[in-house]
Amino acid sequence: MSSSQESAVPPPAYNSNVPDDIQSALQCLDVKTDLAQVERVLCEAIDEVSNELHEISKDLHEHPEISMQEHHAHQLLTDYLEKKGFAVTRKAYDMDTAFTAEFSKGEGRRVGFCSEYDALPNIGHGCGHNCIAISGLACAIAVKKLLEQGLATGKVILFGTPGEERFVGKIVMMKKRAFQDNVDVCLMIHPSAHDLNVGPMTAVNDVTVEFRGKPSHAGQAPWEGVNALDAMLQAWNNISMLRQQIKPTDRIHGIIQEGGTTPNVIVDYSKALFYVRGYKVSDVKRLIEKVENCFKAAAVATGCEATWKWRDLGMVHDVMQNSVLGEMYASFMRKEGVSFPHPAEQIQMLGGSTDFGNISSSVPSLHPLYSMNCTTAANHTTDFAAAAGTKEAFDATIRASKALAVVGAATLVSQTFYDAVRKEFETKVPKEYQ
Structure with a gap:
């Protein structure tokens, strides 16, 4: 379980x-x-x-x-x-x-x-x-x-x-x-x-989201970079704010799996896994578009490219x-x-x-x-x-x-x-x- x-x-x-x-x-x-x-x-x-x-x-x-x-x-x-x-x-x-x-x-x-x-x-x-x-x-x-x-x-x-x-x-x-x-x-x-x-x-589905940006020297020329970690953190915050408007029986939680390797390079790639749960399958389906919008907004705000994929095996009932x-x-x-x-x-x-x-x-x-x-x-x-x-x-x-x-x-x-x-x-x- x-x-x-x-x-x-x-x-x-x-x-x-x-x-x-x-x-x-x-x-x-x-x-x-x-x-x-x-x-x-x-x-x-x-x-x-x-x-x-x-x-x-x-x-x-x-x-x-x-x-x-x-x-x-x-x-x-x-x-x-x-x-x-x-x-x-x-x-x-x-x-x-x-x-x-x-x-x-x-x-x-x-x-x-x-x-x-x-x-x-x-x-x-x-x-x-x-x-x-x-x-x-x-x-x-x-x-x-x-x-x-x-x-x-x-x-x-x-x-x-x-x-x-x-x-x-x-x-x-x-x-x-x-x-x-x-x-x-x-x-x-x-x-x-x-x-x-x-x-x-509860029903559950999971989604892997990736953000791609552009690396640069974080101290010398940060303006040349596009920060994929910033995009991930923005997506994370978007989901945190979304929780105020979802049902008490809904759950969204995740982990950041990749977010850079050294502080002195603008992160060009980040990756996270989120679980989206609901009381019924219909509740999870209702949340999917909302979660995807959180990713889209983060990409627009940071200039990164966002891609995501829901689990290959489909919804857990x-x-x-x-x-x-x-x-x-x-x-x-x-x-x-x-x-x-x-x-x-x-x-x-x-x-x-x-x-x-x-x-x-x-x-x-x-x-x-x-x-x-x-x-x-x-x-x-x-x-x-x-x-x-x-x-x-x-x-x-x-x-x-x-x-x-x-x-x-x-x-x-x-x-x-x-x-x-x-x-x-x-x-x-x-x-x-x-």
Whole structure:
């Protein structure tokens, strides 16, 4: 997740007022399968491998790798999955550190889970992706056991998705129809400082801007130069002033990547990267022209040439949380003593961004946040990175993984439940996203 929730302060509790249509769907988990038995099998399967998963989490935490360079994690996770009897594809979808792991039995629906395992430069696992990695393992192993025992039919697929911090892996997979053609629902969890079962995640696009000027001796003949760093600073200030007129849920932030090499030469080249976020894709689209105007104005004011390019992989979508899936997740977690804000309150809470959003606009999806129960720190901090390596974080991950496995299993065992999930997806996701 490329940014934390806006606040690390725990939100108010919520345990009631479930919409009637969702409650009806949950009550239809009837059919031929006893959900209590399903839960028992799933939880026992995860408990059986708990010690192994803890060691994997610690290994990943101690060996952080940045986006698209997760070679150790790729080897560690795929070796383990192969030993557990999955059909593993390494370097999947033409990415060196992506993978898939599949198991099927009989005809039926297909449930997908996602593991992430990239870390942040200089911080390590400040977004807890070591926990997300093992959550995917736990869920896939649990549903595999359910299929082996004949309590469900269908397929489980674990997607190893690299480069989330750069919004890369899942979108590359999406372009190759990894999710659209292979799963009926897709699920993952994310560690946080608090619990949200249907909290929002924002849309984002990024832009690289370059200014070109003319070099000259800064002391002897500065009037002969055209200063590209001045242009960049003017663009930066333009964006800072723009923030007064944008929505509270909009975000624009960046870094200057190049701005000269020595003070005694007028800078002839500068470069920066900006992220533009909005609550919805439409909000980001609205901001694009405004940001570009900031670049144009800076070029005119300084006499520089400005060029910019938005990301090749396209817009990262906001996450379309499926509330039927989300309520099933919450119903399990409440039995474990976890409370949630009312869905209407969660909608108002600003989140980070993730390439999982693009999956959620193509198949019914859920991306809940769970508290690690050991920190109030925000994601992307050194304190959060330290917390992600604790036993408390691991225990919280296992608990949330059991809940997510139950959600996945429910879509396999109950046609009625899946129909409710699918109905919400078809009515909730705008056509512009699909």
